[in-house]
Amino acid sequence: xxxxxxxxxxxxxxxxxxxxxxxxxxxxxxxxxxxxxxxxxxxxxxxxxxxxxxxxxxxxxxxxxxxxxxxxxxxxxxxxxxxxxxxxxxxxxxxxxxxxxxxxxxxxxxxxxxxxxxxxxxxxxxxxxxxxxxxxxxxxxxxxxxxxxxxxxxxxxxxxxxxxxxxxxxxxxxxxxxxxxxxxxxxxxxxxxxxx
Numbered sequence: 001x002x003x004x005x006x007x008x009x010x011x012x013x014x015x016x017x018x019x020x021x022x023x024x025x026x027x028x029x030x031x032x033x034x035x036x037x038x039x040x041x042x043x044x045x046x047x048x049x050x051x052x053x054x055x056x057x058x059x060x061x062x063x064x065x066x067x068x069x070x071x072x073x074x075x076x077x078x079x080x081x082x083x084x085x086x087x088x089x090x091x092x093x094x095x096x097x098x099x100x101x102x103x104x105x106x107x108x109x110x111x112x113x114x115x116x117x118x119x120x121x122x123x124x125x126x127x128x129x130x131x132x133x134x135x136x137x138x139x140x141x142x143x144x145x146x147x148x149x150x151x152x153x154x155x156x157x158x159x160x161x162x163x164x165x166x167x168x169x170x171x172x173x174x175x176x177x178x179x180x181x182x183x184x185x186x187x188x189x190x191x192x193x194x195x196x
Contacts, residue, residue: 053137058114061139062130065156069116069130079113079133081106092143099155101141111135118144126151 008016048064051057055071062069081103085093093103114132121128126148133141145153 050139051137052114052132052134052139058116058132058134061132062116062118062156065158066120067118067130067144067156068120069118071116073114073116074129075113075115077113079111081109081111083108095143095153095155096141099141099157099160101139103141106135106140109135111140130156 049057049061052061059069059071082089084107085104089103096103112134114134116130116132118124118128118130121144124146126146128144128146130144131142132139143153143155144158145151
């Protein structure tokens with residue numbers, strides 16, 4: 001059996017206690033007030049403002065990218081950024097990362113999602129939406145997307161995502177739903193796999 005002992009003077013004990021108290025306070029401050037995420041540096045460095053604390057500032061945010069919207073939002077809801085991202089949310093986080101936003105830094109945090117209808121999207125065949133994710137009056141993510149099931153989704157800056165958007169729109173497959181002129185005779189119908 002080993003016995004460890006040490007002696008500290010009263011002065012050393014006070015210094016150790018104060019240091020330990022400062023360490024605990026620093027950790028508590030970091031947990032209560034986490035450092036600002038390094039998100040948005042790409043957009044801020046490009047000269048865009050991320051302020052979104054009023055209806056006018058949200059309209060202004062989207063207009064920086066050339067988007068015109070209906071000023072009344074279609075939906076406003078509170079969302080919680082998941083702590084663990086599934087495959088779909090991981091892909092969404094990658095899209096946000098390309099814009100300069102860091103959703104990982106906001107894991108488990110609450111934010112508001114504002115959805116607006118875009119009125120000037122070129123060549124849109126249906127409703128196009130602008131989704132803005134806002135935390136503490138600042139944009140922390142979002143997208144421009146088509147509401148259709150076979151639609152598209154890209155970031156706010158049309159120039160940054162122009163090639164991808166064009167490729168997605170041209171790759172959309174159309175289904176031929178025309179009715180044939182006549183029903184084929186039994187001899188023209190290929191056999192079912194079970195009949196082989």
